[in-house]
Amino acid sequence: MYIRPAHAELDIPTLHAFIREHALGLFTTAITHATHPTIQTSHIPFVLDRPAPPSPSPNADASEPATKPPLGVLRGHMARANPQAKALIDHLKSRGAESASASASSSSGFLSSWLGSSASASTTDARPTPGPSSLSDEVLVLFNAPEHSYITPKWYTETKPLTGKVVPTWNYAAVQVYGRARIYYEQDDATASFLQTQVEDLSRLQEELAGHERPWEVADAPTSYVDALKKAIIGIEIEITRCEGRFKLSQEMGDGDWKGVVQGFKALETDKAKKLAGMVQERGKQRGVDS
Template sequence: MYLRAVHAEHNIATLHQFIKTNPLGIFTTALESKSFPFIQSSHIPWVLDVDTSRDETHLGVLRGHQARANPQVKAMIEHLKSGTGDESDSRSDRQIISRDVMVLFNGPAHHYVTPKFYRETKPATGKVVPTWNYSAVQVYGRATIFHDSKASLTNAFLDRQIRDLSQQSEVDIMGHKDKPWEVDDAPTSYVELLRKAIIGIEIEITDIGGKFKMSQELSAGDQEGVVEGFEALGTDAGAEIAKTVREKGKLAAT
């Protein structure tokens, strides 16, 4: 991700909150394979764990799961069984992918920005061009894969994962604080059957970066024109962009 200084976000707490608010991340791997594409991506909702007891800043750990039938999963298991995986933990139920993986989280709104919004620069010089406003957080790390459905470690990881993800989604996303849906609401045999069809993924984050490209580089007059232009659209996306442009503009000014 190209992080121009004016658009870059370095505050780890802000980046963590972005992930928690936008948990659907694009999980990308690049693994040599004779059977599957080298680069593969999948949309996965994640749970973020952060150890706040550490003296130093903890970048966090992502937990997720994927369908065992997913070609990306098949490529990862093939990679591990080929002996190219990290043998620091050689148990079949828990192995580490030897290559870095990447997860990209996108913000809730993005939009084309017309030069017609630039009420200061456009009439003065005409030196304006279209662009696109968006926000994103990108993380890199090493992925531990739990893929042996008969192993107790895999079952324990998946049980915790699906319960935590359900709780997070029901309460934080749906707002069901009083009576959220719980895994135990479904028949045990049904849950067990579905659990055998997934694998677990745990990523220790080694690098994280964020980008809010929200017109911070513009003059105050042009920024106000962008805010007014998006508000005038009368859409949810326009309102979200206008709000973020105003917030990031104030931060950039200070």
């Protein structure tokens, strides 16, 4: 995502709050595979685990640079029937098979050199360790605010009548996250535990945000039904390595044009336009402009 300095948002608490409010992310992978498309994207609702602030060490050397704090972890799930999930599973299985083959060959060769060629026949086949498998390449998740809009040049009430050098643009807010993903796809205890926690946390958070007086809980559904559904999904856990936002909300405009955008949205008198006017005004506070 191209981020102009005027639109950049790099404050981690602000970005985390945005993700929490707009939890539906576009999960993108680029996996080279013989039978699957390389680039795939799916809409996935995520839970963000924010790291606790680090405690200062009494023995820390003030001359040493501070350790960069962790950026958090995203947790989600997707249907096994999703083509992207199938690509992930096939890729990890093929990589695991290659690793197991290489491990078995290396082990067999080492033992044979000490015990003779017959030793290789008695070695146990190498098998992947149960639990999640990690992707070697980065993944990308893009979170978008639902409110975005075309900006007509007619709202640039200062520049348009003065020079006419104005063109349309688009206002929006988005946060992109890069990270390393672990995929829970095996039918084992680790996957079942991860998925149970993930669906419970996701439901609890979204019921809370929706403001329901009596929130629905996963425990309200029959356990056998939930267990059956969990077998049809896989878990995704992403350790965030980079997080950055672009809040493109007219903050780079001159005062007169900026005020024209605010008034233009307000004049539309729709819920969406009122929300966008508020977003533009909120960003305007950073430049000391009052509409």
